[in-house]
Amino acid sequence: MSTPVHRIAIIGAGPGGLTCARILQQHGIPVTVHDLDASRTARDQGGTLDLHLDTGQHALRLAGLWDAFTALSRPEGEQLRLVSRDSRIMFDAEPPRDGRGNPEIDRGQLRNLLLDSLIPGTVRWGHRLTHAEPLGAGTHRLHFADGSTADADLVVGADGAWSRVRRLLSDATPAYTGVTFVETGFDRADHRHPELASLTGNGTMLALDDNRGFVAQRNSGGHIRAYVGMRTHEDWHQRRGLDLNDAVAVREALLQEFSSWSGHLLGFIAATDTGYTNRPLYALPVPHTWPHTPGVTLLGDAAHLMSPFSGMGANLAMRDGADLATALIEHPTIDDAITAYEDTLLPRSSEAAEGAAEGIDSAFAPDSANQTLAHMTQNH
């Protein structure tokens, strides 16, 4: 008897979906990835990530991409600094020198690394899933916005925060965390913005106090990406009658919000090269679980969207992708594989999501400078 070839469809070409696809292909298992982006270059992929030993690093080793990763990664980017609202350095943790740290990589570089490792044509770009229709016995028909359809024996929802696949399994929707980031950026920072570059250091700088703050991160190519964070209403801009496309008005509103902070830090608002992108932060309820359902499962943010204050979202997505692929390789049926995968996924992600919820609450609290200092002193 020949082994049946399953039709595996992964929705979403983020770090989780691509890791899963790569490991399946290494074992000769056919897979297709569908993504709504028109191409791999359609969208800026965002800032830098540090990959952790048991999650992101583990997944890359399993995917045979560790050496390629180390050639791109920035171990020095692990420097972590806490700055007071009057721009004094309160804490400065150098990266570990023994090579056992969590090296940083730009998200775009990581995505390209994973994409380049796949058989050409694996990712179907411009395929936005609108809904998946159960056909019985674990099979689903995928409907895409361009009118095309595809049938799959396993649908993997790797489609991020606002997952369409999740609707097959759960009614849960992401809720606003109470914190909004406004993203800004600085090109050739050492030359053009030496004060901001010096405050940021080689890695990440946090300045958090009184329910607001700045997170600045070195990216590759001399770029600094910064987030101006506020505990505020989700519709804070509407309440102020602010048009988010009006950069001058946004800058004035943010400068007003931080009027009692040091002028050095205000440079992260005033000197932007990229303008301002409003990013309210959302999280799924904790724990987020679902009844075992033949032919469909979730990974990454689709399963456990959490605030970035865990520092784990992409790491967990990659570990999920690696674990799901491993389960599919090791188990005789898709159903056995889903059961084994979900048994480890759900407890692991619940623990991380609880940590992320505590993390964002202490980072955006009235006395967050002291809370963050205590946390850093304890953990470094």
Ligand SMILES: Cc1cc2nc3c(=O)[nH]c(=O)nc-3n(C[C@H](O)[C@H](O)[C@H](O)COP(=O)(O)OP(=O)(O)OC[C@H]3O[C@@H](n4cnc5c(N)ncnc54)[C@H](O)[C@@H]3O)c2cc1C
């Ligand atoms: C400001 C910020 C900072 C962060 N910092 C870190 C960090 O330092 N470390 C860390 O580990 N994590 C971090 N995260 C979290 C991390 O970005 C996410 O957890 C991670 O990207 C999740 O990966 P994923 O593969 O599950 O989903 P995503 O990366 O969201 O990818 C989902 C993919 O699905 C596609 N898609 C969506 N809907 C559809 C559809 N209907 N049809 C087809 N395709 C679709 C999208 O185009 C996308 O390519 C941060 C998040 C934010 C917001």
